Amino acid sequence: MKPAISYHDDLLRRLKNKKYAVGHLNACLEEGDDGDFLLAIRDVAQVHGGLRELSKKAGLNREHLFRMLSKNGNPRLHNLRQLIAALGFKLSLRPA
Template sequence: MKDRSHDEAMAELFKEDPAFAAEYLNQLLQDGEPADLLVALRQMAQAHGGVRALAREAELNANQLYRMLSSQGNPELRSLSAVLQALGLRLAVQVAPTPQQQPRAAAA
Protein backbone atom coordinates (compact mmCIF):
# COMPACT_ATOMS: atom_id res chain seq x y z
CA MET A 1 0.00 0.00 0.00
CA LYS A 2 1.42 3.37 -1.01
CA ASP A 3 1.56 6.09 1.63
CA ARG A 4 -0.31 9.26 0.77
CA SER A 5 0.01 12.71 2.26
CA HIS A 6 -2.92 14.25 4.06
CA ASP A 7 -3.31 16.74 1.18
CA GLU A 8 -3.48 13.90 -1.36
CA ALA A 9 -6.04 12.01 0.70
CA MET A 10 -8.21 15.09 1.11
CA ALA A 11 -7.94 15.93 -2.58
CA GLU A 12 -9.13 12.44 -3.45
CA LEU A 13 -12.02 12.70 -1.01
CA PHE A 14 -13.06 16.09 -2.41
CA LYS A 15 -12.92 14.73 -5.95
CA GLU A 16 -15.02 11.69 -5.09
CA ASP A 17 -17.63 13.56 -3.04
CA PRO A 18 -18.41 17.16 -4.12
CA ALA A 19 -21.21 17.37 -1.54
CA PHE A 20 -18.67 16.65 1.20
CA ALA A 21 -16.37 19.32 -0.28
CA ALA A 22 -19.16 21.89 -0.15
CA GLU A 23 -20.09 21.00 3.42
CA TYR A 24 -16.43 21.07 4.47
CA LEU A 25 -16.00 24.59 3.07
CA ASN A 26 -19.23 25.72 4.74
CA GLN A 27 -17.98 24.39 8.07
CA LEU A 28 -14.65 26.17 7.62
CA LEU A 29 -16.42 29.42 6.77
CA GLN A 30 -18.54 29.06 9.89
CA ASP A 31 -15.96 27.87 12.42
CA GLY A 32 -12.52 27.86 10.86
CA GLU A 33 -9.68 30.22 10.25
CA PRO A 34 -9.19 31.86 6.84
CA ALA A 35 -5.91 29.95 6.44
CA ASP A 36 -7.82 26.66 6.82
CA LEU A 37 -10.12 27.67 3.97
CA LEU A 38 -7.12 28.35 1.73
CA VAL A 39 -5.62 24.94 2.57
CA ALA A 40 -8.90 23.26 1.63
CA LEU A 41 -9.07 25.22 -1.62
CA ARG A 42 -5.49 24.16 -2.47
CA GLN A 43 -6.48 20.55 -1.84
CA MET A 44 -9.55 20.98 -4.05
CA ALA A 45 -7.38 22.51 -6.75
CA GLN A 46 -5.16 19.42 -6.57
CA ALA A 47 -8.27 17.27 -6.97
CA HIS A 48 -9.16 19.14 -10.15
CA GLY A 49 -5.84 18.74 -11.94
CA GLY A 50 -3.74 21.25 -10.03
CA VAL A 51 -3.61 25.01 -9.67
CA ARG A 52 -2.72 25.68 -13.31
CA ALA A 53 -5.68 23.64 -14.59
CA LEU A 54 -7.99 25.32 -12.11
CA ALA A 55 -6.65 28.75 -13.11
CA ARG A 56 -7.45 28.03 -16.76
CA GLU A 57 -10.96 26.89 -15.88
CA ALA A 58 -11.56 29.87 -13.59
CA GLU A 59 -10.04 32.23 -16.20
CA LEU A 60 -7.47 33.49 -13.70
CA ASN A 61 -3.74 33.96 -13.98
CA ALA A 62 -2.02 30.87 -12.53
CA ASN A 63 0.54 32.95 -10.62
CA GLN A 64 -2.29 35.02 -9.16
CA LEU A 65 -4.10 31.84 -8.09
CA TYR A 66 -0.93 30.41 -6.50
CA ARG A 67 -0.57 33.64 -4.49
CA MET A 68 -4.27 33.69 -3.60
CA LEU A 69 -4.15 30.14 -2.24
CA SER A 70 -0.87 30.61 -0.39
CA SER A 71 -0.78 30.75 3.40
CA GLN A 72 -0.51 34.54 3.08
CA GLY A 73 -3.27 34.70 0.47
CA ASN A 74 -6.15 37.13 0.68
CA PRO A 75 -8.52 36.33 -2.19
CA GLU A 76 -10.79 38.95 -3.67
CA LEU A 77 -14.44 38.01 -3.76
CA ARG A 78 -14.43 37.95 -7.58
CA SER A 79 -11.47 35.55 -7.66
CA LEU A 80 -12.89 33.35 -4.93
CA SER A 81 -16.22 33.15 -6.78
CA ALA A 82 -14.43 32.20 -10.01
CA VAL A 83 -12.47 29.44 -8.27
CA LEU A 84 -15.56 28.05 -6.55
CA GLN A 85 -17.49 28.10 -9.83
CA ALA A 86 -14.67 26.18 -11.53
CA LEU A 87 -14.89 23.64 -8.71
CA GLY A 88 -18.64 23.32 -9.24
CA LEU A 89 -19.44 25.25 -6.06
CA ARG A 90 -20.82 28.70 -5.23
CA LEU A 91 -20.93 31.20 -2.42
CA ALA A 92 -24.17 31.62 -0.52
CA VAL A 93 -25.31 33.82 2.31
CA GLN A 94 -27.42 32.46 5.13
CA VAL A 95 -28.93 34.03 8.20
CA ALA A 96 -26.76 33.22 11.20
CA PRO A 97 -28.76 31.74 14.06
CA THR A 98 -29.05 33.90 17.13
CA PRO A 99 -28.41 32.28 20.52
CA GLN A 100 -32.18 31.84 20.95
CA GLN A 101 -32.47 30.04 17.60
CA GLN A 102 -29.64 27.55 18.07
CA PRO A 103 -30.76 23.99 18.66
CA ARG A 104 -30.63 22.89 22.25
CA ALA A 105 -28.59 19.90 23.29
CA ALA A 106 -30.62 16.91 24.33
CA ALA A 107 -31.06 16.63 28.08
CA ALA A 108 -29.08 13.82 29.66
Protein backbone atom coordinates in the same frame (compact mmCIF):
# COMPACT_ATOMS: atom_id res chain seq x y z
CA MET B 1 -0.18 -5.00 7.74
CA LYS B 2 -1.39 -2.26 5.39
CA PRO B 3 0.86 0.76 5.20
CA ALA B 4 -0.64 3.79 6.89
CA ILE B 5 -1.67 6.67 4.68
CA SER B 6 -1.28 10.24 5.79
CA TYR B 7 -4.24 12.34 6.87
CA HIS B 8 -3.67 14.69 3.94
CA ASP B 9 -3.60 11.84 1.39
CA ASP B 10 -6.82 10.46 2.86
CA LEU B 11 -8.39 13.93 2.76
CA LEU B 12 -7.44 14.35 -0.91
CA ARG B 13 -9.02 10.98 -1.69
CA ARG B 14 -12.25 12.03 0.04
CA LEU B 15 -12.30 15.45 -1.65
CA LYS B 16 -12.81 13.75 -5.01
CA ASN B 17 -16.45 13.41 -3.92
CA LYS B 18 -18.10 16.79 -4.66
CA LYS B 19 -20.52 16.51 -1.72
CA TYR B 20 -17.66 15.80 0.67
CA ALA B 21 -15.70 18.69 -0.84
CA VAL B 22 -18.60 21.10 -0.26
CA GLY B 23 -18.92 19.93 3.34
CA HIS B 24 -15.20 20.35 3.89
CA LEU B 25 -15.17 23.87 2.41
CA ASN B 26 -18.20 24.88 4.48
CA ALA B 27 -16.60 23.49 7.64
CA CYS B 28 -13.44 25.49 6.95
CA LEU B 29 -15.52 28.64 6.41
CA GLU B 30 -17.42 28.10 9.65
CA GLU B 31 -14.18 27.65 11.59
CA GLY B 32 -13.34 31.21 10.61
CA ASP B 33 -9.67 30.78 9.63
CA ASP B 34 -9.34 32.39 6.20
CA GLY B 35 -5.98 30.73 5.55
CA ASP B 36 -7.39 27.26 6.19
CA PHE B 37 -10.29 27.98 3.83
CA LEU B 38 -7.89 29.06 1.07
CA LEU B 39 -5.78 25.94 1.57
CA ALA B 40 -8.97 23.84 1.43
CA ILE B 41 -9.84 25.41 -1.94
CA ARG B 42 -6.33 24.53 -3.09
CA ASP B 43 -6.79 20.90 -1.98
CA VAL B 44 -10.16 20.64 -3.75
CA ALA B 45 -8.63 22.12 -6.90
CA GLN B 46 -5.74 19.65 -6.71
CA VAL B 47 -8.04 16.64 -6.97
CA HIS B 48 -10.40 18.20 -9.53
CA GLY B 49 -7.96 18.93 -12.33
CA GLY B 50 -5.16 20.80 -10.58
CA LEU B 51 -4.30 24.45 -10.14
CA ARG B 52 -3.24 24.90 -13.77
CA GLU B 53 -6.68 23.78 -14.93
CA LEU B 54 -8.39 25.93 -12.28
CA SER B 55 -6.44 29.00 -13.40
CA LYS B 56 -7.62 28.44 -16.99
CA LYS B 57 -11.26 27.90 -15.99
CA ALA B 58 -11.26 30.91 -13.66
CA GLY B 59 -9.39 33.14 -16.10
CA LEU B 60 -6.67 33.92 -13.55
CA ASN B 61 -2.89 33.97 -13.86
CA ARG B 62 -1.47 30.72 -12.44
CA GLU B 63 1.23 32.43 -10.36
CA HIS B 64 -1.36 34.83 -8.95
CA LEU B 65 -3.57 31.85 -8.14
CA PHE B 66 -0.77 30.16 -6.18
CA ARG B 67 -0.32 33.33 -4.09
CA MET B 68 -4.07 33.73 -3.58
CA LEU B 69 -4.43 30.16 -2.33
CA SER B 70 -1.58 30.28 0.15
CA LYS B 71 -2.10 30.36 3.93
CA ASN B 72 -1.57 34.14 3.83
CA GLY B 73 -3.44 34.74 0.58
CA ASN B 74 -5.90 37.60 0.37
CA PRO B 75 -8.02 37.17 -2.77
CA ARG B 76 -10.55 39.78 -3.79
CA LEU B 77 -14.17 38.69 -3.58
CA HIS B 78 -14.46 38.77 -7.37
CA ASN B 79 -11.52 36.36 -7.74
CA LEU B 80 -12.83 34.10 -4.99
CA ARG B 81 -16.21 33.89 -6.74
CA GLN B 82 -14.44 32.98 -10.01
CA LEU B 83 -12.50 30.22 -8.26
CA ILE B 84 -15.56 28.77 -6.56
CA ALA B 85 -17.51 28.82 -9.85
CA ALA B 86 -14.62 27.22 -11.75
CA LEU B 87 -14.69 24.36 -9.24
CA GLY B 88 -18.41 23.86 -9.94
CA PHE B 89 -19.71 25.42 -6.71
CA LYS B 90 -21.42 28.69 -5.81
CA LEU B 91 -21.30 30.89 -2.76
CA SER B 92 -24.44 31.46 -0.74
CA LEU B 93 -25.40 33.05 2.53
CA ARG B 94 -27.72 31.86 5.26
CA PRO B 95 -28.87 33.34 8.55
CA ALA B 96 -26.44 32.95 11.44
